[in-house]
Amino acid sequence: MEILLVRNYFKEGTNGALFIKNTFFGFTIELPWIDNIKNKSCIPEGRYVLKARFSKKFKHHLILEDVANRSLILIHPANKAKVELKGCIAPVSYLTGIGKGLYSKPLLEKLLSICHQAFERKEIVQLLITSS
Template identity: 55%
Template sequence: MGLVLTRIYFPEGTQGILEWNGTLVCYTIELPWLGNQRRISCIPEGEYVLQKRFSPKFKWHLHLRNVPGRDLILIHPANDAKKELLGCIAPVAQHSGVGKGIYSRKALEKLKALVYAALDRNEEVKISIQSNPSTPLRTTRLKKSR
């Protein structure tokens, strides 16, 4: 079973559409693309294996395994990428601005229901992250303070 996250990149953040076997599950928000720099950039496009994860802060959520140059990349609730994410992905029910969304916990519950059911059947679940072909990756540079 597979998820496909199709991204659109902006200097302020990254917007996404998350589909499960071709059906819309939710939208996503992430940090902007800044060359895969830890804690300030979204992760590179590619295919990653998902697994269940529990933490006291986020309770049950998802973990992306083997992300190049990064560790502990999660799918967890957040409504403002710049304030609440350090490279992770947040599902949202609706975008409310670039890198912002609403009803993240509700969107995560919907996503977990699908993914956890497949994992409970011992199926491997992967997420394929790609850019929207009509909006290629936009490289953003860190602004230098003057």
């Protein structure tokens, strides 16, 4: 299964749109692009394998594998990129500004449900990140 993330870059942050099977799914917020600097930048465009992950802090969420020069890049809930993210991706139901959104947890739960169904079918789940 492929999930498409189409980004728009701004100085203050990065906003994106998620598509699953060519259907709009929701939005994303991220840090601005600052040359892939750890904890300050969103990650490079590309194709990444997603895996399920659990932590005390974020509970159930997703992790991206094999991100160049980075580790622990997650898809987890957040509503303000500059405050709550360190290079990760947050799904949001609504955009309220650049790098800002609302209702992140409900959209992540929907995304997790779709991904876990694919995992149960033994499918590889990939995130393709591009820009418009």
